[in-house]
Amino acid sequence: MTLQGYFRSSAAWRVRIALNLKGLAHEHGFRHLRRGEQAMPDYLAKNPQGLVPVLEVPGQGVLAQSLAILEWLEETQPGAKLLPADPWGRARVRALAGIIACDIHPIQNLRVLQYLKRAMGQEQAAIDAFARHWITRGLTAFETRLAEAEAGAFCHGDAPGLADACLVPQLGNARRFGADLAPFPRILRVEAACAALPAFAKAAPEAQPDAE
Amino acid sequence: MTLQGYFRSSAAWRVRIALNLKGLAHEHGFRHLRRGEQAMPDYLAKNPQGLVPVLEVPGQGVLAQSLAILEWLEETQPGAKLLPADPWGRARVRALAGIIACDIHPIQNLRVLQYLKRAMGQEQAAIDAFARHWITRGLTAFETRLAEAEAGAFCHGDAPGLADACLVPQLGNARRFGADLAPFPRILRVEAACAALPAFAKAAPEAQPDAE
Structure with missing residues (x-):
């Protein structure tokens, strides 16, 4: 592949x-x-x-x-396994993934920010604020859901999965746009648990051959 | 429920x-x-x-x-069934759904358009053009994928499913923002096939008790 x-x-x-x-x-x-x-x-x-x-x-x-x-x-x-075995748990993990993959990332994606600059004439500071707004809003909901009983060392239980695979890259974007992550201690705890795993470390942008 | x-x-x-x-x-x-x-x-x-x-x-x-x-x-x-039985077909249907649920709808959602107006001071005409831009771009890719052999009377084969359930509502948004749908004959054909089914007709906005 x-x-x-x-x-x-x-x-x-x-x-x-x-x-x-x-x-x-x-x-x-x-x-x-x-x-x-x-x-x-x-x-x-x-x-x-x-x-x-x-x-x-x-x-x-x-x-x-x-x-x-x-x-x-x-x-x-x-x-x-990226998803738990029970349908209710699978729905929770997919919902967490959707917070990021539907309701944060596409809005702050490069092509949208380029549109704000080129077609709408927005300044870089306003564009960065736009990105931070949607990131912060989505992560606030994500943090709330990490207080649910199903959360563990990772987003769902004590093994990493689909929600963690979406969360960690979004945090990379969050930092790039200067979002304040201090209000999200549960998210940061999950991120630290992920970072300790070779599967996540090897996937990081700076570990890729095309990194700049 | x-x-x-x-x-x-x-x-x-x-x-x-x-x-x-x-x-x-x-x-x-x-x-x-x-x-x-x-x-x-x-x-x-x-x-x-x-x-x-x-x-x-x-x-x-x-x-x-x-x-x-x-x-x-x-x-x-x-x-x-909303998804086909074979994993490759399921991936195709989920990808079609993702074009809409990740890469069109969240960007042209009400809350984003309100941000463009309130925080960025954009005029309504520019906001509508923003919405049309992302709708047209996503539907162009969707139309291309409806030329694939797996497409039939509906997005995937000859029964409606998850991709159709995402496509039809997005076309409602497209018309609301004045997008030109003439370049999308395959999409319009699928939409017509869906509209003939009671499951879709009963789900339309104008058929809901809270419609205005």
Whole structure:
């Protein structure tokens, strides 16, 4: 399998974590987002959205959308489970993932911020404040949900999974935009537990070959 | 089960479609988003994100995030299947759903547009253009994927499912913002096939008791 990504893309980062948690060997391809390499014809043929990541699966084809990729890995690949066994727990983990993958990350994604600058003429300070606003709002809800009984050393129980694979990359973005994470002690505790695991450490942006 | 929603919320609309496709009896609660009823303490106790929908399940609790609710319904409830049986097809349907639920809807959601107006001082015409931009961009990719062999009368094969439940409400938003749908004949064909089904007709905003 080959993951086409970008070191700083938090959606690609999620998939790197999942591949590592499952212990799956894989290759990396790189698309430099600030140079627009995800909008080139050869990449659009893989993913008409022109977004990273995609996962190329030999003999099968190309998978797009990070959450769909994570669910496919869960359904077809051996290794650590990304979702709990009980449907109610699975729904909780997917809801936590959705807070980030639906309601934070797409709003503060590079292409939206570029639109605010180019089409709306917003200053960088206002753009950064926009990103921080949605990050802080989403993480506030996430922090509240980490007080639920199902939370443990990780987002759900005492093993890392799909929600953790979404949370950790979002915190990278949060720091890049200068968000204050001090109000989120439960989130920071989960992040520290993740950081201690090689699956997460190996997936970090600064550990990628295309890191700048 | 009780669905807490709002007639115009496309995320609530998705869940209404899924409940109808599965033939599940349910109650409706209503939160008027423009009056901020989703930010009241009794609702925040159900969902700290302050977003609709949530699904209240007697004896179990409250589920948030529309995609997580749809997956939970699929895993636990009888009736029509929202996802195909094969993992590759499931990944395709989830990716189509993600184009809308991650990469269109959250960006053009009411709260983001209100931010552009209140915090960034944007005019209504520029705000509507912002919404149309992301809708058109996402639907363009969606249209391309509807040329894939797996598409049929509906997004995936000849029965409606999770991707259709996300697509149809997004088209409601598209028209509200004045997006041109003429470049999307495959999407419009799927929409027409859905509109002919009672499960979709009953879920439409104008058919809801809180419609204005």
